[in-house]
Amino acid sequence: MNQELENVTEQFRKLPGIGVKSARRLAYFMLERPESEVKAFLDTIKAAREKICYCSVCCNLATSDPCDICGDARRDHSVICVVEQPQDVMAMEQSHEYHGLYHVLHGALSPLDGISPDQLKIKELLNRLESDEVKEVILATDPDAEGEATAFYLSRLIKPAGIKVTRIGRGIPAGGDIGYADGMTLAGAVQNRKEL
């Protein structure tokens, strides 16, 4: 029994944000829940993995190539929003404010973690910019050290081609508390102030 439990615990330990206590709890849960539910769990992951591929244009997770967004003629093909991860695309889509295309870098530059430009989908981005269609690149990497460095690096690469490069605006998040906001956020919020 213990060997099986340890094996399953170890597998859950490898998932992000799951500590050893949570992993054990999940392992017990998996060993005790009804057979049909375990089967549904395993089959769902397997089926999703079999369907998932990467879009050769934007490098986002997709079930078709090009993906639904890249293949959508109603979207604005003159703007590309560059993000770090596939989940950032989903977050942007939920804002319903952006109607252009995306490009997923699959990470951010981080010398400390050994992430250099050739490990990101930067070459793929530059290839897309060779067509005359693209007028603006919005850099929506995270507002942390790695994301800022990546945005700076990309802007230096892209600007010489005469394409407009913008960075997403900083400010107080919706529902945020000014008293708890850090200095960088407030500085961005002041710079981005709007006349009412």
Add this chain to the structure above:
Amino acid sequence: MNQELENVTEQFRKLPGIGVKSARRLAYFMLERPESEVKAFLDTIKAAREKICYCSVCCNLATSDPCDICGDARRDHSVICVVEQPQDVMAMEQSHEYHGLYHVLHGALSPLDGISPDQLKIKELLNRLESDEVKEVILATDPDAEGEATAFYLSRLIKPAGIKVTRIGRGIPAGGDIGYADGMTLAGAVQNRKEL
């Protein structure tokens, strides 16, 4: 893409302690990690499930029937420690202080949650007590309302058979802080005080 992601997210949502944000994070992780690791994850759970059964004696999770503990002649077969869940057996074993047998109830009495005695492995426990071998039953259900109610219920059932019934001791946990301990715990600790 979104449908596959939602399907996997929904499956992770069903696991204990996983909220909607964590589930989505795990789903993205599952869709993006290397194929071989996903296969190892799925295969390990599947293999463990196929090997796991319940011991017909103590009702614990096992890979043989009777389980390793019930089948171990070196253990004290005159004492049965009654616990709520299989993980409680593992915790007790890690104490290296107990060398008797176990009985797993698979829950605790809870009228509010609709858990009545016939949904717990109480009949199986009483069957075990019919042999003359058992001299003591240690009630190690959790020290919460449901666990206490279960212990009280079992003691009333078992005592008339002339078997010694004990309840695990209450007190300050190792590494605990007296200033933060609740009244019930301190009351138990005072009652269980030892002369030095």
